[in-house]
Amino acid sequence: MQRNKVLAYLGLATRAGKSVSGEFSVEKSVRQHRAKLVIVSEDASENSKKNFRNICTYYGVPLYFLGSREELGLACGKEVRVSAAIEDEGLARAAVGKLKQESGIGGSKYVE
Numbered sequence: 001m002q003r004n005k006v007l008a009y010l011g012l013a014t015r016a017g018k019s020v021s022g023e024f025s026v027e028k029s030v031r032q033h034r035a036k037l038v039i040v041s042e043d044a045s046e047n048s049k050k051n052f053r054n055i056c057t058y059y060g061v062p063l064y065f066l067g068s069r070e071e072l073g074l075a076c077g078k079e080v081r082v083s084a085a086i087e088d089e090g091l092a093r094a095a096v097g098k099l100k101q102e103s104g105i106g107g108s109k110y111v112e
Contacts, residue, residue, distance in 0.1 A: 002102035006066060007075040009095040010039065010084055014076050018088035021076040023048065026083045030059050035085035036092030037062050041069045044082045052083060061085075062092070064099050 013019035020029045029035040040052050042065045049065070056063035066072075073081040086092040 002098045003066060005098045006039070006064075006095045006102075007071060009091050009098070010072075010075040010086060011077070013086045013088050013091045016088065016091075018091065019076065019084055019086050021072070021078060021081040021084040023051075023083055026052075026085045027055060029085045029087060030055050030061050033059065034087045035059075035061050036089050037064070037086045037095055038083065039064050039066050039072065039085070039095075040083045041065070041067055041072050041081070043068050048082055062096055064096075066099070 010019060014021075020026055020035075026035065026038060030038065038052060038056050038061055040049060040063065044065075052063055055061075069080040069082055072084055073079050076084055086095060
């Protein structure tokens with residue numbers, strides 16, 4: 001399943017020090033143009049989803065909704081996480097490729 005591969009890329013980025021997690025850290029990463037891909041859990045609040053849609057659209061960062069808080073947290077080595085950003089260009093490109101493959105044309109992606 002492609003979802004597991006995407007979460008594995010997030011885990012690799014975390015171990016390499018090329019990811020951030022948590023709403024404030026992800027927002028800061030996007031604003032500083034370091035985030036190459038933002039992943040938000042599917043069970044995030046509507047307010048959080050809207051906030052990330054707006055900020056990612058404005059800064060031109062790909063955004064996907066994937067997995068639960070627990071799955072994202074596990075991939076990041078934490079307990080629970082609502083959002084995470086991959087800051088490495090290569091890992092982000094590979095993850096987006098898997099996400100496009102899984103969802104066909106683009107699925108829940110909002111910005112490219």
